[in-house]
Amino acid sequence: MSDIIETADARASAPVDPSYRDASLPVSERVERLLAQMTLEEKAGLFFQAMITFGEGGELAGPDPAFGLPGTDEYVVTKGMTHFNVLGAAETGEQMAGWHNKLQALAASTRLGIPVTVSTDPRHSFSENPGAAMLAGPFSQWPESIGLAAIRDASLVERFGDIARQEYTAVGIRVALHPQIDLATEPRWSRQVATFGEDPELTSQLGAAYIRGFQGGELGPESVATMTKHFPGGGPQKDGEDPHFAYGREQVYPGGEFELHLKPFEAALEAGTSQIMPYYGMPVGTEYEEVGFGFNKSVITGLLRERYGFDGIVCTDWGLVSDAELMGEPFPARAWGVEHLSPRERMIKVLNAGVDQFGGESNPELLVDIVRSGEVSEERLDVSARRLLREKFVLGLFDRPFVDVERASVVVGSAEFVAAGEAAQRASITVLTNSSTEAGMPVLPLARGLRLYVDGIAPEIAGEYGTVVESEAEADVAILRIQAPYEQRATMFENFFHAGSLDFADEVVEHIRSVAAVVPTVVDVLLDRPAILTPIVGEVGAVVANYGANARALLDVLTGAAQPRGRLPFDLPSSMVAVEANRPDVPFDTKDPLFRFGHGLTL
Structure with a gap:
């Protein structure tokens, strides 16, 4: 342990070699040059993606008691964090872009100046249910994903993704915490509004189109990276209850259709999705360990990493490690199957499962202590740190961390984009x-x-x-x-x-x-x-x-x-x-439905 501390102290006091900022070097080389200079604390900061809010008028926010969030300075300067899921919306795209630039300026003031990656839940839906989608704010407004599925037009879905990409990048949002390609096989499940419905083939086709729209042919400086969810399919919820809550923690497969729920993810991986989010649920009665998917080595390493060869970022769903309070009410960690473990033990299990990042958590101090105690090696951290840094370089964040505020006012909510969204609503x-x-x-x-x-x-x-x-x-x-x-x-x-x-x-x-x-x-x-x-x-x-x-x-x-x-x-x-x-894992399993999938009249 003393060797780890001495090495970290030496890195912190050494002069910074800025060659990792040389855009002419290969990304892999830039990653290694930066990683070699990072302290353990700086590496740990990469592993946490927390929620962040806009301050009034697009300023950086102070603490937010309603969501239990610290101020922006504490996140970036004190904790060294560089990934944030932004909540809510400022009044205009210009304000959002200005906020983003202030956030990047704060990050640039740190020792290595690692730029921030800003992510968001869906923002473009005409929906008033914040449990499923964020408020659209100044962005163009479209039907929910389930409505895009009703139109059944992959080219339209790809166009939506491209429009959303332009609006996101204009204000500095570079990771979409979507698409959600779970199969809606349990009619009661609350999250199906953000899916592409019940049919595996349609979901696969539209999910891939969605990813192409956001990322383009390959991930690059104009892309928004997609965090496709919820691997390996969150639809088969027991009694339709959601695993945000303890009474919905079990995913069940009475029809033996675990593999069917993987089909949309196979299409998403083929389309090049950059990131994957596993769900909260724990599989019951399968060959996989009966713990939540974010803790599940048999699913993350065995299935996603080894069977499918995925080497992108895996980020947990929000709040697997720490108990919290939300809107003044207790909100326990979604540590299904490992409730008996301490936050420390949960964090170790997530890392051992093969995950790269903790969603909705902001405790790099605990991760540092885990490594210094010898429970997890720094080399294990380096595996994930390389993936997380690689994406920042590929997205061009080191080369162009700031956005054009005036351009944001033109792009976000443009007449063309608004009209396209409203046409999709009608269709x-x-x-x-x-x-x-x-x-x-x-x-x-x-x-x-x-x-x-x-x-x-x-x-x-x-x-x-x-x-x-x-x-x-x-x-x-x-x-x-x-x-x-x-x-x-x-x-x-x-x-x-x-x-x-x-x-x-x-x-x-x-x-x-x-x-x-x-x-x-x-x-x-x-x-x-x-x-x-x-x-x-x-x-x-x-x-x-x-x-x-x-x-x-x-x-x-x-x-x-x-x-x-x-x-x-x-x-x-x-x-x-x-x-x-209805068997929760089987599509089209309700007896004598009133209307079948695909029904719809013309006028």
């Missing part, structure tokens, strides 16, 4: 039923200028398409926007994850039926999960589905100004009995 809308009126004409499309009774649509927007009235009795047609049902859970954070029964509450069904008894009624349902529409479809004039679409996008489709192209990306079950009998 994704899926018409499920379209009954005939008493006159023998289909309810849809609606004529403009009708008297409209609306629920879930702002009257001022509906007023652009007709005359808004106060009651269904005054209306020519009613338009009701609803959301797929979910159960209320005990904590605020749990309710970001829409889980539980897919049956609508009795009062929702009765309200719809009471309106439909008075006037022809159109129901639009946000399918962030496959809602059970059985009590509704026979009672109303038309049912349409969206996956993140604003009111104008919907009304453009309903009035025939735009054509819906959406086709269901999963089966819609007919009952909760069928859902409960």
Whole structure:
């Protein structure tokens, strides 16, 4: 141990050799020249990717008690960290770019000036569920990934990825903590809104297109690296519960389809995804160790590294090591299968599994102590440090750490990008039923200028398409926007994850039926999960589905100004009995679904 300390002290006091900044050298050589000069503390800083926030007006943020986050100075200067997942959004792209440049300037002030890599969860979805996606802020707004799957156009998905890449790089975001290519084989699972649905082939095709859009033909200075998740497939959740929480920690395979869930990842690896994130869940009843995938050497080293030959970055999902507090409520580490281990022992197990980085953690001091105690070798750290440094060099962060603030104001939320996102919102809308009126004409499309009774649509927007009235009795047609049902859970954070029964509450069904008894009624349902529409479809004039679409996008489709192209990306079950009998790992396993995968009408 004394040898490690003496070597680290010598590195820290030696003059810095800046030759690793020479862009004419091969990346491998630059990595080795930098790595040779790094202290143990500087190496440890690479291993942690924590959440960070924007300060007011795009300034660097101080501590954030709501999320338990330290200030930016403590992260970068004191802890030596250089990877951050940015939460929230500033008001403009210009502010976000300015914040990024301040962050890079702070990093440049450290001994080696290692630039920061900024990552983000999805930002482009028209969605108000922060458990699944970040707020879009100034970016163009698109349907959720499940809506892109409804359009079924790989070229459109690749174009989306390219547009998102341009908006991300304009503000300095260089890692996408997506795509999410889990198969949505458990209808109750809360995370399927960010997937490409239930079908392995469609998910494989669109996931690869998504990666190409963000990364290009190969990773480089204009790319956004993709952290594809959640290896080896997070969809087969027992009872549909999510492993963010202890009651959802088990992934089960009663249909024996573990291998099927690997298919989209095979396509992602072929497309060149730079990073992989394993999920929280622990496999039960398989050949693999029954511990969470981030701790699982048989999965990370045996399956991902050895079978598939993946030598990119593996980052855990957030918060596997340390207990935390979130929004004033306890939030235990997602250390499934190793709850009995201490944070120190968990960290060692993650490293021994073959993982490179701890997501949502900020404790490099513990890692330094582990190495100094001899429990993990510094050579093991060097294996992962090389991967993490290599990507910074390949992305061009050492050569161009700053972004053009004025350019960000032009690129982010440009008219072209906004229009493309809104066109995709309209295209994704899926018409499920379209009954005939008493006159023998289909309810849809609606004529403009009708008297409209609306629920879930702002009257001022509906007023652009007709005359808004106060009651269904005054209306020519009613338009009701609803959301797929979910159960209320005990904590605020749990309710970001829409889980539980897919049956609508009795009062929702009765309200719809009471309106439909008075006037022809159109129901639009946000399918962030496959809602059970059985009590509704026979009672109303038309049912349409969206996956993140604003009111104008919907009304453009309903009035025939735009054509819906959406086709269901999963089966819609007919009952909760069928859902409960569904094998969580098997696609299309609900008995007698109300609507099949691929269903969708044209107008």
